Amino acid sequence: MKFLNVLNKKFFVASSFFLAIPFSLTSFAASNKKPKICLVLDKGGKDDKSFNQSAFEGFTKAINNKKLNISPDSKYVTVREDTQSQQFIRSFSSGDCALVIAVGFNNADTVGKLAKNFPKQKYVLVDSLINEPNVRSISFQEHEGSFIVGYIAAMKTKTKQVSFIGGMEIPLIKRFAMGFEAGVKKYNSEIKITETYVGVTSSAWNNPSKAKEIALSKYNQGNDVIFVAAGGSSQGVFDAVAEVNKNKKSSTKFIIGVDSNQNHIAPGLVLTSMEKKVDDKVYKSIEDFVENKFTTGVIKYGFADSGIDWSHDKHNEKLYTDKELKEIERIKNEIIENKIKVPDYYTVGKKN
Template identity: 65%
Template sequence: MLSYNFTKKIAVKILAIFSFITLSLNAYAEINNKICLILDKGGKDDKSFNQSAYEGFLKAQSDFKLSKESKYVTVKEDSQSTHFVRTLSNGDCGLIIAVGFNNADVVEKMAKKFPKQKYVLVDSSVKAENIRSISFQEHEGSFLIGAIAAMKSKTNHIGFIGGMEIPLIKRFALGYKSGAEYINPKIKITETYVGVSPTAWNNPTKAKELALSMYNQDNDIIFVAAGASSQGVFDAVAEVSKKNSKKKNYVIGVDSNQNYLQPGLVLTSMEKKVSVKIYAAIKDFIENKFSTGVIRYGFDNDGVNWAYDKYNEPLFTLQERDKIDNIRKNIISHKIKVPDFYQVGK
């Protein structure tokens, strides 16, 4: 027969195990799994940054048991940003994800008023105990894109069209310029912006006008970082290519893989892995592993990359792909030091 003390020890261990399991289940059950996503002005159909964020949100809804009340809203006017963040911060949403530079200041202010609310801020670097700031090393990705543009340009004249003229987009531009000059120090680069207000993210007509002017001035490749306005540049490259099929003009997409938008005319895209990182943030939250702080994603942790797929594969030789890959590796190892507008532009 088992001794009384031995039996008692087993009972105590079993009770401890059950208590641990019960506490773990209760902790999981207490997680508010209603996830709320705030998109910037470009909206979920911008074929770029916001769409990538929305796709990460949808995948999380499919893979995890999120509340059926999980939702997304889109900021269409500046005042709506404050309204949405304040309204959703009343404790109804377990996690609030705000996308874009234009939502950063509002989230920072509201995070102080609602210290128990958890936030994910995408594309900004705000330090707070209840915010996970996801930022991307777009200057690294843009450097590689600039190098690719310089490799492929026949006119030695390339362009950059940004959306709103802000430091974030200046960071793209400087990286692009530096990468192009790394390949060809004598290359000419034209840099311009759709505007200086948030409406610049959703003005494809103006972006098309700028792009047509650039193409007509011998820029044969344009890198565009302008949110929903970027569609105007894709329209422009199709128009000029139709008028003169012998002259090769290209556009370079941004944020998500946009190679499919004008097959054969999109040289590549500078991808930010927005959908992947939003999905990971939701996964961490649901699994009670959510951490806050500023997280920077570059080449070394799968945050940015150039898009290479069936749509642009015919445009690159094996030697060019090897050269591109070596530049990427040298950025990761810091053999190539990419200038950062956040540091040198101040």
């Protein structure tokens, strides 16, 4: 893929080198004015088996779709340090990127500021809310998905103890936690829930050893299901669930993944994943832009819009009975029909 080769030569450079030598963003004319799409990933990167990887897959799918006629010089970069967010997005905004896509709340402030400075530039911001006339903000109803996986956790726990592990205690992750707790309590109000966070700085999203330490402690204290929403740190929890189930004839401890379908990471040990359809929505945004159907504003995707779901596939299908599947589907439909009001930290939590 040409766009990746270009990237490797020009973008994965040290920060000091980035400051000294600006990126080359002058290939728009040479590509017969095919739109160049530029993607900025958050720290997890394209191989995080989660949110960033899903966004990258949607981006790649669009680039490879010849019908969309996108420039092969389209690029992606990964923010490794906080200061790079503004550097990358500003460079893309002042260059020849027709559409700039920024992933993750860590890039939200930068997009908000630069959207004002570059009013003609079109942006897509994934997983944050910004109201600017040139920005499409894509958000997901995480509380709805978290409610379902909380219900599943309660359905499957044997010890009546479950846990939530988040990256940082910020509103977005508290939204997951609140939805998860509500789902657990919907099934059985007597189940004990603990809530723990990996850290208090952005490094919390890339500290799998700390997350593993927390998860092992939770499992050893009797929790038999852990829902994790901690970016790159989540891998530590997957390592922990594999360790505690090692050499056992049947699984007794489980994990619930997040953002993308992570069932395949530890087949039989992942109850499900709270899946955001990031790949679909990134692809759709690019398609809309190319086909002159692009609109700006805030778009919220939930169950009703096929923006989120719980993952059920060959890797976890043996964990459920037909009766349980029907019950889960019933709860999901009641959320869609507003028969179940899922508490949202963005509205409920901030009042407390």
